[in-house]
Amino acid sequence: MTFDASQTAWDEKTQQFHGGQDWATLSNFVEDFSVTTNGLGTPRTALEAGRKAVDLCDHYPPANQEPAKSSLAAFLWPDSYQRNVNRLLLGNGASELIDLVVRKAPAGPWKPGPFSVQYKEYERSASTNGRPLLKVNDDSPAAIACIVNPCNPTGDYKPLNQLKKWVEANVQDGGFAVIDESMQPWHSPGFREDSMTSQTEFVADLYARRGISVYVIHSWTKLWSCTGIRLGSIVCPTEEHCQALKKIQVPWSVNCVALAFLHAVVKDEAYLHDTWTLTPRWRHHTVAALQEYFPNWLTSGEPFLSWVWIDTGDMIVAERAIQLAKQAGVPVRSGLPGYQQPSHLRIAVRSPEKFQILLNAWLPLRN
Template identity: 30%
Template sequence: MQYHGGDVYRNKDVRLDFSINTNPLGVPPKVLEAARGAVELLGRYPDPQQEELKKKIADVLVCEPDEVLVGNGASELFLDIVFTFMPKKIGVVTPSFGGYKYAAEACGADLIEYPLKEKSGYEIDDGISEMLDSGIDLLFLATPNNPTGRTIPLPLLERILKHCQRKNIIVVMDESFMDLCDKVDDYEDFFFKSTFDNVVRVSAFTKSFAMAGVRLGFLRAPRKLASQIAKHQSEWNVSIFAERCGLAALDEGDYLARSRVFLRGERGFVQSGLMGMGFMVFPGEADFLMIKTDFPLYDELLKKDILIRDLKDFDGLNGNYYRIAIKSRPDNMQLLAAVQEAVNAR
């Protein structure tokens, strides 16, 4: 069984959910309006080609519509990709999102792991080249990584992608949190100037626009790869509800820029507060922070009806790690107060 944040279905008394790492600014107004309007369209089939949505995504990404595919969240797209290329060996770094392991198991591939090191802050380094030379056919690579929140430095990323290109390795870049990172423009410039024919970039409206319940993701890839993957997608895999919400989200102008400014301040506020209480906090760049402590923080906060993400199911971590989302200032203050109260009581 896979575990995820946001499990309020088995934690029904939760009043503050810091386990779900979506945009703390909440669902944009235009998306809420579109969601209400979509109710009137429930009797209509969605467009199986998603032409309008693909064109709008392509306009935003400055690419061609036939280089874009959409799906029922990033997780569905990961499955579409592995069932297209049917790799025998899939490479991942650990710790990282468990959906990559799920995709490998689903298509029967062997999973080859490159363990990241605590002493280097769980950042990817050039040591990954050993895994790239181990015969893998496909590599899942997240930037920023979940649960560490760290992006891959662009010089290192370029070396990795060139290495994979020489080895004919398909690289699936999970960029689900990139829109919430200050470095997003640097990464877009990098890929705009690059000519990698082996890279599939996956993202999701889930995180960027706080639309977890809608389930909408997209990928961009060279035309040849996108065409291959499209043949393995289900028909009508995006509901008319998700399509309308996605179109509205792309009209939200400066919402993402405002989100990055907001997160920069609140991330620093939460990080300083936790470090002041003696916790080891890994410096994240997205809308969450990873911490290490031998204090049973998950259990103590759940007693106060506050849910955080226990990372005990993440490969490469030893059970003393937690992920905490960044929320509004009032919510963040409540969290820090609850943590301080729990620490004082031990």
């Protein structure tokens, strides 16, 4: 008996749908536009480090996640990593940490960020853990509020001052605020100053004043295009909060390949420099071409982001766009499963050459 590749990979009755699964089933696969990974591809030196680590797979990975964890701390806080490293925990993708923190939060309702839709794993975890789910427009503060900033898929972004106000207004005293900054490092070389990870005083003050615990989650599988190796981190408000998460974390959840990859990749400054230079350029090209070819489609998202959220205005058009992209070997993410936005699509930012393949596939959609 062989596996039938035409089936969808997700058990949609049981699991939360995500993009990134079609590529393996397409015999003419060219490029995956359905995920928000970095269009530059996986950094070479880190990939090599990961490959070498496979040779050591007859040993357990270090239980303290070192030296990779300290390397990531030095990346996040170049001037004060020793003070902060014990507030950091690595995970098997951000997904593992999302589930840990949602499980650890005090009992009570969950609420999403203020954007029309957001990445669904927070809600999935809250729901499977039996929490009441508040709607986006519900004014009441929650026991745990989770905001994806920048927001995947809409591309909205709240600068720090607004983010802080949102946290103050939407979390109950004693509750948890979880801020997902997976896409925030794309911001610019100055991303750290605009990140909640730099706001140690605000975080400490909020905890002292109202008992609110602020966590910052990163999925590193997008920035460094390594979704297959699973790599994420969480910055906790205090060392004690971090230990509480570690206590319920499965040991060795981050494998030796992911740790070696991380230890190497944070030193690859050239890759980040290229990311900050090329992503906005490629994104601008993508948006300009879409506006020229499909003037009725609305594109949204900050100019620095690695994807474009598109509203075609018509669910039939969106469905056809998804089919055409798939047939051409360049799958895109439908807005329907999970996000329930049937006229929307999300496409990754890729080089103009690769984007041209997608654009050609969509020519039959022009009026």
